[in-house]
Amino acid sequence: MAQATTVFVLNGPNLNLLGTREPGIYGRETLADVETLCRKTAGPLGLRIDFRQTNHEGVLVDWVQEAAAQAGGIVLNAAAYTHTSVALLDALRAFDGPVIEVHVSNVYAREPFRHHSYVSARADGVMCGVGVAGYALALEAIAPMLDAPPAGKTTRQ
Numbered sequence: 001m002a003q004a005t006t007v008f009v010l011n012g013p014n015l016n017l018l019g020t021r022e023p024g025i026y027g028r029e030t031l032a033d034v035e036t037l038c039r040k041t042a043g044p045l046g047l048r049i050d051f052r053q054t055n056h057e058g059v060l061v062d063w064v065q066e067a068a069a070q071a072g073g074i075v076l077n078a079a080a081y082t083h084t085s086v087a088l089l090d091a092l093r094a095f096d097g098p099v100i101e102v103h104v105s106n107v108y109a110r111e112p113f114r115h116h117s118y119v120s121a122r123a124d125g126v127m128c129g130v131g132v133a134g135y136a137l138a139l140e141a142i143a144p145m146l147d148a149p150p151a152g153k154t155t156r157q
């Protein structure tokens with residue numbers, strides 16, 4: 001039975017390199033800093049966080065499937081798989097709870113191949129281009145959605 005207040009915070013490829021990877025684009029904060037930020041933000045919101053990172057597409061798909069049984073919502077930075085993965089979109093479509101997509105950088109101000117997101121086709125909201133603060137904002141956004149569907153939405157597609 002899924003725990004309504006559990007949120008999976010899932011991170012895709014190369015996000016383990018945050019802090020050293022292209023700091024002019026992604027900043028100096030590490031993934032460990034992001035996890036700390038998420039835990040600090042989640043506490044007062046009454047959320048339990050399951051924070052994970054993988055470099056492998058199939059593992060992300062497995063985790064989204066696992067979330068269906070164990071989590072009320074998903075905060076997802078799928079990194080490069082955002083722009084390529086139909087498999088991830090299909091997995092997200094099989095998940096019933098709210099999904100917030102996160103990107104540290106503003107993908108729309110970058111190369112054209114980053115302008116399309118398969119994740120956005122299913123996401124209830126997108127946090128993009130505000131740095132790692134986007135993770136905290138995503139948790140604040142998802143908290144009320146765990147009790148009620150997002151405004152204007154009666155069923156998820």
Ligand code: DQA
Binds near residue numbers: 014082104107114
């Ligand atoms: C990213 C943006 C993606 O285009 C890129 O492939 C990433 C990180 C971001 O957080 O800004 O790896 O998702």
